Amino acid sequence: MNVIEVQNLIVKYGGATALDGVxxxxxxxxxxxxxxxxxxxxxxxxxxxxxxxxxAAGQIRIRGRFAHVPEGRQLFPDLSVDxxxxxxxxxxxxRETAWIYRILPELERTRKQRAGSLSGGQQQMVAIGRGLxxxxxxxxxxxxxxGLAPIVARTLIRVLGELNRERGLAVLLVEQSARLAFSLxxxxxxxxxxxxxxxxxxRELIDSGVLSDVYLGAADRVPA
Amino acid sequence: xxxxxxxxVHGIAVGCGFALLASGLIIIxxxxxxxxxxxxxxxxxxxxxxxxxxxxxxxxxxxxxxTVLVAALLGVVAGVVTIGKPGTSPQASLIAxxxxxxFGYAVEILLWGDQPRSFAGLTGSFELAGVELPKQxxxxxxxxxxxxxxxxxxxxxxxxxxxxxxxxxxxxAARLVGINVVGMSLCGFALGGALGGVxxxxxxxxxxxxxxxDVLFFxxxxxxxxxxxxxxxxxxxxxxxxxxVAESLVAGYAKASYQSAFALLLTVVIVVVQSLRSPSARMxxx
Numbered sequence: 001m002n003v004i005e006v007q008n009l010i011v012k013y014g015g016a017t018a019l020d021g022v023x024x025x026x027x028x029x030x031x032x033x034x035x036x037x038x039x040x041x042x043x044x045x046x047x048x049x050x051x052x053x054x055x056a057a058g059q060i061r062i063r064g065r066f067a068h069v070p071e072g073r074q075l076f077p078d079l080s081v082d083x084x085x086x087x088x089x090x091x092x093x094x095r096e097t098a099w100i101y102r103i104l105p106e107l108e109r110t111r112k113q114r115a116g117s118l119s120g121g122q123q124q125m126v127a128i129g130r131g132l133x134x135x136x137x138x139x140x141x142x143x144x145x146x147g148l149a150p151i152v153a154r155t156l157i158r159v160l161g162e163l164n165r166e167r168g169l170a171v172l173l174v175e176q177s178a179r180l181a182f183s184l185x186x187x188x189x190x191x192x193x194x195x196x197x198x199x200x201x202x203r204e205l206i207d208s209g210v211l212s213d214v215y216l217g218a219a220d221r222v223p224a
Numbered sequence: 225x226x227x228x229x230x231x232x233v234h235g236i237a238v239g240c241g242f243a244l245l246a247s248g249l250i251i252i253x254x255x256x257x258x259x260x261x262x263x264x265x266x267x268x269x270x271x272x273x274x275x276x277x278x279x280x281x282x283x284x285x286x287x288x289x290x291t292v293l294v295a296a297l298l299g300v301v302a303g304v305v306t307i308g309k310p311g312t313s314p315q316a317s318l319i320a321x322x323x324x325x326x327f328g329y330a331v332e333i334l335l336w337g338d339q340p341r342s343f344a345g346l347t348g349s350f351e352l353a354g355v356e357l358p359k360q361x362x363x364x365x366x367x368x369x370x371x372x373x374x375x376x377x378x379x380x381x382x383x384x385x386x387x388x389x390x391x392x393x394x395x396x397a398a399r400l401v402g403i404n405v406v407g408m409s410l411c412g413f414a415l416g417g418a419l420g421g422v423x424x425x426x427x428x429x430x431x432x433x434x435x436x437x438d439v440l441f442f443x444x445x446x447x448x449x450x451x452x453x454x455x456x457x458x459x460x461x462x463x464x465x466x467x468x469v470a471e472s473l474v475a476g477y478a479k480a481s482y483q484s485a486f487a488l489l490l491t492v493v494i495v496v497v498q499s500l501r502s503p504s505a506r507m508x509x510x
Contacts, residue, residue: 078393090403
Protein backbone atom coordinates (compact mmCIF):
# COMPACT_ATOMS: atom_id res chain seq x y z
CA MET A 1 0.00 0.00 0.00
CA ASN A 2 1.59 3.25 -1.10
CA VAL A 3 1.49 6.27 1.23
CA ILE A 4 1.05 8.56 -1.77
CA GLU A 5 -0.66 7.54 -4.97
CA VAL A 6 -1.37 10.01 -7.75
CA GLN A 7 -3.07 8.98 -10.97
CA ASN A 8 -3.50 11.02 -14.13
CA LEU A 9 -3.52 14.30 -12.22
CA ILE A 10 -4.49 17.39 -14.17
CA VAL A 11 -4.29 20.84 -12.56
CA LYS A 12 -5.20 24.01 -14.40
CA TYR A 13 -4.79 27.67 -13.49
CA GLY A 14 -7.47 29.29 -15.62
CA GLY A 15 -6.59 28.32 -19.19
CA ALA A 16 -3.03 27.23 -18.38
CA THR A 17 -2.36 23.58 -17.64
CA ALA A 18 0.16 23.26 -14.78
CA LEU A 19 0.01 19.46 -14.50
CA ASP A 20 -1.03 17.24 -17.36
CA GLY A 21 -1.78 13.61 -16.54
CA VAL A 22 0.87 13.08 -13.87
CA UNK A 23 1.02 9.75 -12.03
CA UNK A 24 3.39 8.81 -9.23
CA UNK A 25 3.59 6.71 -6.07
CA UNK A 26 5.60 6.70 -2.86
CA UNK A 27 5.87 3.52 -0.75
CA UNK A 28 6.00 3.55 3.06
CA UNK A 29 9.47 4.55 4.25
CA UNK A 30 10.69 5.33 0.75
CA UNK A 31 12.71 8.47 -0.05
CA UNK A 32 11.62 9.68 -3.49
CA UNK A 33 12.83 12.72 -5.39
CA UNK A 34 10.77 14.91 -7.68
CA UNK A 35 13.06 16.94 -9.87
CA UNK A 36 12.63 19.32 -12.75
CA UNK A 37 13.38 22.82 -13.92
CA UNK A 38 11.56 25.97 -12.84
CA UNK A 39 7.88 25.92 -13.80
CA UNK A 40 7.80 22.14 -14.27
CA UNK A 41 4.84 21.85 -11.89
CA UNK A 42 6.58 20.44 -8.80
CA UNK A 43 5.13 22.94 -6.33
CA UNK A 44 1.70 22.64 -7.91
CA UNK A 45 1.85 18.88 -7.38
CA UNK A 46 2.62 19.34 -3.67
CA UNK A 47 -0.13 21.94 -3.32
CA UNK A 48 -2.53 19.46 -4.90
CA UNK A 49 -1.41 16.80 -2.37
CA UNK A 50 -2.15 19.30 0.42
CA UNK A 51 -5.53 20.16 -1.12
CA UNK A 52 -4.47 23.79 -1.46
CA UNK A 53 -5.22 23.60 -5.20
CA UNK A 54 -8.10 21.61 -6.60
CA UNK A 55 -7.32 19.20 -9.43
CA ALA A 56 -9.29 19.47 -12.67
CA ALA A 57 -9.09 15.68 -13.04
CA GLY A 58 -7.27 12.63 -11.70
CA GLN A 59 -6.99 10.93 -8.34
CA ILE A 60 -4.93 11.55 -5.22
CA ARG A 61 -4.75 9.00 -2.40
CA ILE A 62 -2.78 9.61 0.78
CA ARG A 63 -2.60 6.90 3.43
CA GLY A 64 -1.43 7.94 6.87
CA ARG A 65 -0.41 11.39 8.03
CA PHE A 66 1.03 13.79 5.48
CA ALA A 67 3.19 16.86 6.13
CA HIS A 68 4.06 19.51 3.57
CA VAL A 69 7.14 21.67 4.12
CA PRO A 70 6.50 24.43 1.60
CA GLU A 71 8.86 26.36 -0.63
CA GLY A 72 10.27 29.48 1.03
CA ARG A 73 9.87 27.98 4.57
CA GLN A 74 6.56 29.84 5.11
CA LEU A 75 6.99 30.17 8.87
CA PHE A 76 4.90 32.28 11.22
CA PRO A 77 7.56 34.99 11.51
CA ASP A 78 6.19 36.87 14.52
CA LEU A 79 5.79 33.74 16.62
CA SER A 80 8.62 32.04 18.49
CA VAL A 81 10.40 28.95 17.19
CA ASP A 82 8.68 26.87 19.86
CA UNK A 83 5.25 28.22 18.91
CA UNK A 84 5.94 27.48 15.24
CA UNK A 85 6.83 23.90 16.15
CA UNK A 86 3.79 23.47 18.41
CA UNK A 87 1.47 24.69 15.67
CA UNK A 88 2.83 21.91 13.48
CA UNK A 89 1.04 19.52 15.86
CA UNK A 90 -2.36 21.09 15.19
CA UNK A 91 -3.81 17.81 13.91
CA UNK A 92 -2.33 15.66 16.71
CA UNK A 93 -2.55 15.82 20.48
CA UNK A 94 1.12 15.57 21.42
CA ARG A 95 2.58 19.10 21.33
CA GLU A 96 5.82 18.33 23.18
CA THR A 97 8.72 19.81 21.20
CA ALA A 98 11.73 18.35 23.08
CA TRP A 99 12.25 15.54 20.56
CA ILE A 100 12.53 18.04 17.70
CA TYR A 101 15.38 19.81 19.52
CA ARG A 102 17.12 16.45 19.90
CA ILE A 103 16.90 15.88 16.14
CA LEU A 104 17.76 19.50 15.28
CA PRO A 105 19.94 20.60 18.23
CA GLU A 106 20.84 23.92 16.57
CA LEU A 107 17.29 25.09 17.23
CA GLU A 108 17.47 24.52 20.99
CA ARG A 109 19.05 27.90 21.78
CA THR A 110 16.61 29.72 19.47
CA ARG A 111 13.41 28.27 20.92
CA LYS A 112 12.22 31.59 22.39
CA GLN A 113 13.42 33.65 19.42
CA ARG A 114 11.07 35.08 16.76
CA ALA A 115 11.15 32.68 13.81
CA GLY A 116 11.42 35.60 11.39
CA SER A 117 14.75 36.65 12.91
CA LEU A 118 16.53 33.35 12.19
CA SER A 119 19.00 32.59 9.41
CA GLY A 120 17.75 30.84 6.26
CA GLY A 121 19.19 27.50 7.38
CA GLN A 122 17.63 27.74 10.82
CA GLN A 123 14.28 28.73 9.30
CA GLN A 124 14.41 25.65 7.08
CA MET A 125 15.10 23.54 10.17
CA VAL A 126 12.04 25.07 11.88
CA ALA A 127 9.96 24.36 8.79
CA ILE A 128 11.09 20.71 8.79
CA GLY A 129 10.62 20.49 12.57
CA ARG A 130 7.12 21.93 12.25
CA GLY A 131 6.32 19.29 9.62
CA LEU A 132 7.68 16.54 11.89
CA UNK A 133 5.50 17.74 14.80
CA UNK A 134 2.50 16.45 12.86
CA UNK A 135 4.04 12.94 13.24
CA UNK A 136 3.79 12.28 9.52
CA UNK A 137 4.14 8.96 7.74
CA UNK A 138 5.24 10.86 4.66
CA UNK A 139 6.72 14.34 4.38
CA UNK A 140 6.87 16.36 1.17
CA UNK A 141 9.60 19.02 1.17
CA UNK A 142 9.59 21.72 -1.46
CA UNK A 143 12.89 23.27 -2.63
CA UNK A 144 14.64 22.58 0.63
CA UNK A 145 18.06 23.80 -0.51
CA UNK A 146 16.86 27.05 -2.08
CA GLY A 147 19.01 29.93 -0.81
CA LEU A 148 20.96 27.74 1.62
CA ALA A 149 24.72 27.28 1.88
CA PRO A 150 25.69 23.82 0.50
CA ILE A 151 26.94 22.69 3.91
CA VAL A 152 23.56 23.52 5.49
CA ALA A 153 21.68 21.72 2.71
CA ARG A 154 23.88 18.64 3.21
CA THR A 155 23.26 18.73 6.97
CA LEU A 156 19.49 18.76 6.39
CA ILE A 157 19.78 15.89 3.92
CA ARG A 158 21.68 13.93 6.58
CA VAL A 159 18.91 14.62 9.12
CA LEU A 160 16.26 13.49 6.66
CA GLY A 161 18.29 10.35 5.95
CA GLU A 162 18.36 9.53 9.66
CA LEU A 163 14.62 10.13 10.00
CA ASN A 164 14.04 7.89 6.99
CA ARG A 165 16.20 5.06 8.31
CA GLU A 166 15.38 5.27 12.00
CA ARG A 167 11.71 6.27 11.97
CA GLY A 168 10.65 4.92 8.58
CA LEU A 169 9.62 8.38 7.38
CA ALA A 170 8.77 8.40 3.68
CA VAL A 171 10.03 11.52 1.91
CA LEU A 172 8.96 13.20 -1.30
CA LEU A 173 11.79 15.64 -1.90
CA VAL A 174 11.18 18.33 -4.49
CA GLU A 175 14.48 19.78 -5.63
CA GLN A 176 15.98 21.69 -8.48
CA SER A 177 19.33 20.30 -7.44
CA ALA A 178 19.09 16.71 -8.69
CA ARG A 179 22.55 15.94 -7.29
CA LEU A 180 21.41 16.85 -3.76
CA ALA A 181 18.12 14.98 -4.10
CA PHE A 182 19.89 11.84 -5.35
CA SER A 183 22.16 11.84 -2.29
CA LEU A 184 19.08 10.88 -0.26
CA UNK A 185 16.57 9.32 -2.61
CA UNK A 186 16.59 5.88 -4.11
CA UNK A 187 14.06 6.64 -6.80
CA UNK A 188 13.03 9.79 -8.64
CA UNK A 189 10.44 11.29 -10.93
CA UNK A 190 11.34 13.94 -13.47
CA UNK A 191 8.77 16.57 -14.32
CA UNK A 192 9.02 18.69 -17.44
CA UNK A 193 6.48 21.39 -18.34
CA UNK A 194 3.72 19.74 -16.31
CA UNK A 195 4.28 16.24 -17.63
CA UNK A 196 6.13 13.27 -16.25
CA UNK A 197 9.28 13.02 -18.39
CA UNK A 198 10.82 9.98 -16.73
CA UNK A 199 11.14 7.94 -13.54
CA UNK A 200 13.65 5.47 -12.19
CA UNK A 201 16.69 5.16 -9.97
CA UNK A 202 19.13 8.06 -9.92
CA ARG A 203 21.64 5.98 -11.93
CA GLU A 204 19.08 5.14 -14.61
CA LEU A 205 18.03 8.78 -14.94
CA ILE A 206 21.61 10.06 -15.14
CA ASP A 207 22.55 7.44 -17.73
CA SER A 208 19.45 8.11 -19.84
CA GLY A 209 20.38 11.77 -20.32
CA VAL A 210 16.84 12.87 -19.47
CA LEU A 211 18.08 15.21 -16.76
CA SER A 212 20.28 17.24 -19.07
CA ASP A 213 17.37 17.34 -21.57
CA VAL A 214 15.02 18.69 -18.89
CA TYR A 215 17.40 21.18 -17.33
CA LEU A 216 19.29 22.31 -20.44
CA GLY A 217 16.76 21.56 -23.18
CA ALA A 218 16.83 18.56 -25.53
CA ALA A 219 18.89 18.84 -28.71
CA ASP A 220 15.81 18.39 -30.87
CA ARG A 221 14.18 21.34 -29.09
CA VAL A 222 17.07 23.70 -29.83
CA PRO A 223 16.42 25.77 -32.94
CA ALA A 224 18.90 25.21 -35.72
CA UNK B 225 -7.05 73.50 35.58
CA UNK B 226 -10.13 71.61 36.79
CA UNK B 227 -11.66 71.85 33.30
CA UNK B 228 -8.47 70.44 31.80
CA UNK B 229 -8.43 67.47 34.19
CA UNK B 230 -12.10 66.86 33.46
CA UNK B 231 -11.49 66.90 29.69
CA UNK B 232 -8.51 64.59 29.95
CA VAL B 233 -10.25 62.01 32.15
CA HIS B 234 -13.33 62.14 29.94
CA GLY B 235 -11.05 61.64 26.94
CA ILE B 236 -9.34 58.66 28.54
CA ALA B 237 -12.71 57.02 29.24
CA VAL B 238 -14.05 57.63 25.72
CA GLY B 239 -10.67 56.66 24.27
CA CYS B 240 -10.88 53.30 26.04
CA GLY B 241 -14.11 52.69 24.11
CA PHE B 242 -12.37 53.65 20.86
CA ALA B 243 -9.53 51.29 21.76
CA LEU B 244 -11.97 48.40 22.22
CA LEU B 245 -13.56 49.14 18.85
CA ALA B 246 -10.11 49.47 17.28
CA SER B 247 -8.85 46.19 18.71
CA GLY B 248 -11.88 44.42 17.20
CA LEU B 249 -11.13 46.00 13.84
CA ILE B 250 -7.48 44.99 14.08
CA ILE B 251 -8.18 41.37 15.01
CA ILE B 252 -10.60 40.98 12.11
CA UNK B 253 -8.27 42.78 9.69
CA UNK B 254 -5.22 40.74 10.74
CA UNK B 255 -6.95 37.40 10.28
CA UNK B 256 -9.05 38.18 7.20
CA UNK B 257 -7.47 41.30 5.59
CA UNK B 258 -10.95 42.84 5.72
CA UNK B 259 -11.62 46.29 7.21
CA UNK B 260 -14.98 45.54 8.81
CA UNK B 261 -17.16 48.57 8.14
CA UNK B 262 -19.88 47.02 10.32
CA UNK B 263 -17.72 47.26 13.47
CA UNK B 264 -19.72 50.22 14.79
CA UNK B 265 -22.94 48.27 14.26
CA UNK B 266 -21.89 45.74 16.92
CA UNK B 267 -21.58 48.59 19.46
CA UNK B 268 -24.92 50.16 18.51
CA UNK B 269 -26.77 46.85 18.59
CA UNK B 270 -25.17 46.10 21.97
CA UNK B 271 -26.25 49.49 23.31
CA UNK B 272 -29.87 48.93 22.24
CA UNK B 273 -29.98 45.34 23.47
CA UNK B 274 -28.47 46.24 26.86
CA UNK B 275 -31.01 49.08 27.24
CA UNK B 276 -33.83 46.63 26.45
CA UNK B 277 -32.58 43.95 28.86
CA UNK B 278 -32.05 46.45 31.67
CA UNK B 279 -35.48 47.92 30.96
CA UNK B 280 -36.96 44.43 31.28
CA UNK B 281 -35.45 44.07 34.74
CA UNK B 282 -32.36 42.00 33.98
CA UNK B 283 -29.74 43.05 36.56
CA UNK B 284 -26.62 45.00 35.65
CA UNK B 285 -23.72 42.73 34.95
CA UNK B 286 -25.86 39.91 33.60
CA UNK B 287 -27.52 42.20 31.04
CA UNK B 288 -24.15 43.50 29.81
CA UNK B 289 -22.68 39.99 29.74
CA UNK B 290 -25.59 38.62 27.70
CA THR B 291 -25.30 41.61 25.39
CA VAL B 292 -21.61 41.00 24.74
CA LEU B 293 -22.33 37.32 23.97
CA VAL B 294 -25.02 38.34 21.49
CA ALA B 295 -22.58 40.86 19.95
CA ALA B 296 -20.07 38.01 19.52
CA LEU B 297 -22.76 36.00 17.73
CA LEU B 298 -23.50 39.01 15.54
CA GLY B 299 -19.80 39.03 14.76
CA VAL B 300 -19.98 35.42 13.57
CA VAL B 301 -22.99 36.26 11.39
CA ALA B 302 -21.10 39.24 9.94
CA GLY B 303 -18.15 36.93 9.29
CA VAL B 304 -20.28 34.36 7.48
CA VAL B 305 -21.77 37.10 5.28
CA THR B 306 -18.48 38.82 4.48
CA ILE B 307 -15.99 35.95 4.16
CA GLY B 308 -18.10 32.79 4.27
CA LYS B 309 -18.02 32.16 0.54
CA PRO B 310 -14.64 30.65 -0.43
CA GLY B 311 -12.57 32.85 -2.70
CA THR B 312 -14.26 36.12 -1.70
CA SER B 313 -11.77 38.96 -2.26
CA PRO B 314 -11.09 41.45 0.58
CA GLN B 315 -12.62 44.18 -1.62
CA ALA B 316 -15.88 42.23 -2.00
CA SER B 317 -15.87 41.51 1.74
CA LEU B 318 -15.39 45.22 2.45
CA ILE B 319 -18.47 46.07 0.38
CA ALA B 320 -20.40 43.25 2.05
CA UNK B 321 -19.53 44.69 5.47
CA UNK B 322 -20.77 48.12 4.31
CA UNK B 323 -24.01 46.49 3.16
CA UNK B 324 -24.32 44.78 6.55
CA UNK B 325 -23.97 48.06 8.43
CA UNK B 326 -26.72 49.64 6.30
CA PHE B 327 -28.88 46.54 6.77
CA GLY B 328 -28.20 46.97 10.49
CA TYR B 329 -29.88 50.40 10.35
CA ALA B 330 -33.07 48.83 9.04
CA VAL B 331 -33.08 46.08 11.67
CA GLU B 332 -32.32 48.51 14.51
CA ILE B 333 -35.07 50.93 13.46
CA LEU B 334 -37.49 48.03 13.07
CA LEU B 335 -36.70 46.66 16.55
CA TRP B 336 -35.96 49.80 18.57
CA GLY B 337 -37.17 52.79 16.56
CA ASP B 338 -35.17 55.79 15.43
CA GLN B 339 -34.86 57.65 18.73
CA PRO B 340 -31.60 57.73 20.73
CA ARG B 341 -31.41 55.37 23.69
CA SER B 342 -29.31 55.17 26.78
CA PHE B 343 -29.26 53.53 30.19
CA ALA B 344 -27.77 54.34 33.55
CA GLY B 345 -24.32 52.96 34.14
CA LEU B 346 -22.42 53.02 37.41
CA THR B 347 -23.85 55.84 39.49
CA GLY B 348 -21.97 58.18 41.79
CA SER B 349 -18.77 60.14 41.42
CA PHE B 350 -15.21 60.24 42.66
CA GLU B 351 -12.76 63.06 43.14
CA LEU B 352 -9.50 63.43 41.22
CA ALA B 353 -7.23 66.47 41.58
CA GLY B 354 -10.11 68.38 43.09
CA VAL B 355 -12.48 67.51 40.24
CA GLU B 356 -15.68 65.49 40.64
CA LEU B 357 -15.84 62.76 37.99
CA PRO B 358 -18.49 60.07 37.27
CA LYS B 359 -17.60 56.58 38.53
CA GLN B 360 -18.62 55.26 35.10
CA UNK B 361 -15.34 56.72 33.76
CA UNK B 362 -13.35 54.62 36.22
CA UNK B 363 -15.43 51.56 35.36
CA UNK B 364 -14.71 52.00 31.66
CA UNK B 365 -10.96 52.26 32.27
CA UNK B 366 -10.88 49.24 34.59
CA UNK B 367 -12.97 47.04 32.29
CA UNK B 368 -10.93 48.09 29.25
CA UNK B 369 -7.64 47.27 30.98
CA UNK B 370 -9.08 43.94 32.07
CA UNK B 371 -10.26 43.14 28.52
CA UNK B 372 -6.89 44.07 27.04
CA UNK B 373 -5.14 41.96 29.67
CA UNK B 374 -7.35 39.00 28.78
CA UNK B 375 -6.77 39.60 25.06
CA UNK B 376 -3.02 39.65 25.56
CA UNK B 377 -3.17 36.47 27.63
CA UNK B 378 -5.36 34.84 24.96
CA UNK B 379 -2.88 35.60 22.17
CA UNK B 380 0.28 34.95 24.19
CA UNK B 381 -0.68 31.96 26.31
CA UNK B 382 -3.35 29.89 24.57
CA UNK B 383 -2.99 27.49 21.67
CA UNK B 384 -6.14 28.90 20.04
CA UNK B 385 -4.68 32.40 20.30
CA UNK B 386 -1.46 31.20 18.67
CA UNK B 387 -3.44 29.51 15.90
CA UNK B 388 -5.33 32.76 15.31
CA UNK B 389 -2.02 34.65 15.17
CA UNK B 390 -0.70 32.04 12.76
CA UNK B 391 -3.65 32.62 10.41
CA UNK B 392 -3.02 36.36 10.58
CA UNK B 393 0.68 35.89 9.93
CA UNK B 394 0.61 33.30 7.12
CA UNK B 395 -2.76 31.83 6.09
CA UNK B 396 -1.14 29.49 3.53
CA ALA B 397 1.18 27.93 6.11
CA ALA B 398 -1.66 27.82 8.63
CA ARG B 399 -3.69 25.80 6.18
CA LEU B 400 -0.79 23.44 5.53
CA VAL B 401 -0.48 22.58 9.24
CA GLY B 402 -4.20 21.80 9.34
CA ILE B 403 -5.67 24.98 10.82
CA ASN B 404 -9.15 25.75 9.52
CA VAL B 405 -8.48 29.29 8.31
CA VAL B 406 -12.15 30.09 7.63
CA GLY B 407 -13.10 28.84 11.11
CA MET B 408 -10.35 30.96 12.65
CA SER B 409 -11.53 33.97 10.63
CA LEU B 410 -15.02 33.51 12.09
CA CYS B 411 -13.41 33.27 15.52
CA GLY B 412 -11.74 36.63 14.77
CA PHE B 413 -15.13 38.09 13.81
CA ALA B 414 -16.64 36.75 17.05
CA LEU B 415 -13.89 38.48 19.04
CA GLY B 416 -14.42 41.66 17.01
CA GLY B 417 -18.16 41.52 17.70
CA ALA B 418 -17.61 40.97 21.42
CA LEU B 419 -15.15 43.87 21.65
CA GLY B 420 -17.59 46.12 19.79
CA GLY B 421 -20.28 44.98 22.22
CA VAL B 422 -18.13 45.81 25.26
CA UNK B 423 -17.48 49.28 23.81
CA UNK B 424 -21.21 49.76 23.23
CA UNK B 425 -22.32 48.84 26.76
CA UNK B 426 -19.55 50.93 28.34
CA UNK B 427 -19.99 54.10 26.27
CA UNK B 428 -23.81 54.28 26.13
CA UNK B 429 -24.28 55.52 29.74
CA UNK B 430 -21.99 58.46 28.85
CA UNK B 431 -23.91 59.52 25.77
CA UNK B 432 -27.17 58.28 24.16
CA UNK B 433 -26.78 56.06 21.08
CA UNK B 434 -28.95 56.11 17.97
CA UNK B 435 -29.01 53.75 14.99
CA UNK B 436 -26.53 55.88 13.02
CA UNK B 437 -24.00 56.33 15.85
CA ASP B 438 -22.16 53.40 14.24
CA VAL B 439 -20.48 55.89 11.88
CA LEU B 440 -19.02 57.78 14.83
CA PHE B 441 -17.94 54.52 16.47
CA PHE B 442 -16.37 53.24 13.26
CA UNK B 443 -14.54 56.48 12.40
CA UNK B 444 -13.02 56.75 15.85
CA UNK B 445 -12.28 53.03 16.12
CA UNK B 446 -10.67 53.07 12.69
CA UNK B 447 -8.61 56.17 13.53
CA UNK B 448 -7.32 54.44 16.68
CA UNK B 449 -6.62 51.25 14.69
CA UNK B 450 -4.69 53.24 12.10
CA UNK B 451 -2.71 54.91 14.89
CA UNK B 452 -1.84 51.39 16.04
CA UNK B 453 -0.71 50.56 12.49
CA UNK B 454 -3.47 47.93 12.21
CA UNK B 455 -1.04 45.59 13.99
CA UNK B 456 -1.29 44.37 17.56
CA UNK B 457 -4.60 44.97 19.39
CA UNK B 458 -2.62 46.13 22.43
CA UNK B 459 -1.17 49.07 20.43
CA UNK B 460 -4.76 50.26 19.89
CA UNK B 461 -5.04 51.05 23.60
CA UNK B 462 -2.52 53.86 23.27
CA UNK B 463 -4.03 54.97 19.97
CA UNK B 464 -7.58 55.02 21.34
CA UNK B 465 -6.70 56.87 24.53
CA UNK B 466 -4.57 59.41 22.64
CA UNK B 467 -7.41 60.02 20.21
CA UNK B 468 -10.03 60.23 22.97
CA VAL B 469 -8.02 62.80 24.96
CA ALA B 470 -7.26 64.88 21.84
CA GLU B 471 -10.94 64.88 20.81
CA SER B 472 -12.07 65.75 24.31
CA LEU B 473 -9.69 68.72 24.42
CA VAL B 474 -10.89 69.83 20.96
CA ALA B 475 -14.50 69.59 22.13
CA GLY B 476 -13.75 71.36 25.40
CA TYR B 477 -11.67 74.23 24.11
CA ALA B 478 -13.11 74.56 20.57
CA LYS B 479 -16.38 72.94 19.51
CA ALA B 480 -17.92 69.50 20.20
CA SER B 481 -18.97 69.12 16.57
CA TYR B 482 -15.30 69.21 15.50
CA GLN B 483 -14.60 65.85 17.17
CA SER B 484 -15.41 63.54 14.25
CA ALA B 485 -13.77 65.89 11.78
CA PHE B 486 -10.67 65.81 13.97
CA ALA B 487 -10.65 61.99 14.01
CA LEU B 488 -11.03 61.87 10.22
CA LEU B 489 -8.32 64.47 9.72
CA LEU B 490 -5.99 62.57 12.02
CA THR B 491 -6.69 59.34 10.11
CA VAL B 492 -5.92 61.00 6.77
CA VAL B 493 -2.68 62.52 8.10
CA ILE B 494 -1.51 59.17 9.52
CA VAL B 495 -2.40 57.28 6.33
CA VAL B 496 -0.55 59.87 4.19
CA VAL B 497 2.52 59.82 6.46
CA GLN B 498 2.58 56.01 6.57
CA SER B 499 2.23 55.74 2.80
CA LEU B 500 5.09 58.23 2.32
CA ARG B 501 7.25 56.15 4.67
CA SER B 502 6.38 52.86 2.95
CA PRO B 503 9.13 51.07 0.94
CA SER B 504 7.17 51.44 -2.32
CA ALA B 505 6.98 55.22 -1.89
CA ARG B 506 10.71 55.40 -1.19
CA MET B 507 11.44 53.25 -4.26
CA UNK B 508 9.39 55.50 -6.53
CA UNK B 509 11.37 58.50 -5.19
CA UNK B 510 14.60 56.77 -6.11
